[in-house]
Amino acid sequence: MNPNQLDLNLLRVFDAILETRSVTVAASTLGLTQSTVSNQLARLREAFDDPLFVRTSEGMVPTPRAEAMAEPIRQSLVAIRLCVEEQLGFDPATSDRTFKIYMSDVGQMVFLPRLLERTAQIAPQVNIHSVQVPQSRLRDAALEAGDVDLAMGYFEDFDGSYRQQKLFDERYVGMVRRNHPTIRDKLTFEVFLKTPQLVYQPRGGGHGYQESAVDQVFVAAGVPRRVAVRAAHAMGVTSIVSSTDLLVVVPSRLAAACRELAEVSILALPVDIPSFEIKQHWHERFHRDPGNAWLRRLVAELFQESRGRPFDGRPEDQVPARPGA
Secondary structure: OOHHHOOHHHHHHHHHHHHHOOHHHHHHHHOOOHHHHHHHHHHHHHHHOOOOEEEEOOEEEEOHHHHHHHHHHHHHHHHHHHHHHHHHOOOOOOOOOEEEEEOOHHHHHHOHHHHHHHHHHHOOOOEEEEEOOOOHHHHHHHHHHOOOOEEEEOOOOOOOOEEEEEEEEEOEEEEEEOOOOOOOOOOOHHHHHHOOEEEEOOOOOOHHHHHHHHHHHHHHHOOOOOEEEEEOOHHHHHHHHHHOOOEEEEEHHHHHHHHOOOOEEEEOOOOOOOOEEEEEEEEHHHOOOHHHHHHHHHHHHHHOOHHHOOOOOOHHHOEEOOOOO
16 A cells, blocks of 8 residues: 555554554544444555454454554654644544543542543543553653653652642541441540551552551551551452451542542541642643643642632643753
8 A cells, every 4th residue: 555545544543452452442432433443454454464453362462563663653643633733722622532641549539520520511522541550661651652641649750851730738547437446536646556457558659658657656656557458449448448447547538539438437647647749740742732731721720729729821830840851
């Protein structure tokens, strides 16, 4: 096939299958039927004289040729989208763009309900996909390439030309089941030391700092800390705490989300655990991307608490992650 005759829409299909590893999911992402995507994949295979994707137990796995094509095609699609949106602008009311956001399972519980509710009202065809946070090197590379649009939550430092915006300060609280046999309206220091605990250990983020601070409290008191359960996911925390006598230390907004799902009580802690800042982060390459800017503004309007006003897009609200970034 003459490259000049290649339908660029086929490249969108290629990129969607590469990302989802599924013809069915790719079709849903693109708003097409499965048969349409299958037909377009057949055209791609004919054009490149290569299977491109092979069906396995792990999904549609790219061939070596497809892997070699993947990054150039993705960068080209991002460049085309940016060019079009810079010239025509971003209209949330008509856009069918899919935004991808790094967030933990806590972030999904805290951010997604309000974000999706508001998006449905003002941008009914826009899609929001949450993405599991990988190791920092892969995380940074995906934001720089445009594979992921934003990172929301508490993250270790980003290395490179990244911008950030503080949304709010977060603090830790204690959470137990309602009608706990020994903990009522107040959690005393003595009871805190004696109560078996559930430790929440999500992947990524900075929850390890909180755990270190709690451990130091027990060391200073000369009391061994009994950790009865360790949980990696927030939904597990909710069900375990509501059905046992364990105490867990979690961010206050996660506790509030858990309280909507189960019979739990939220208590002030009798120990000092440093608060932390929740921010949104994005790469400098996409600072002026109209769609990315719209999403950042929406996130700020929904969640930013500083200055007692909604985000207005002024430069002082969008600062580099570090001097010179």
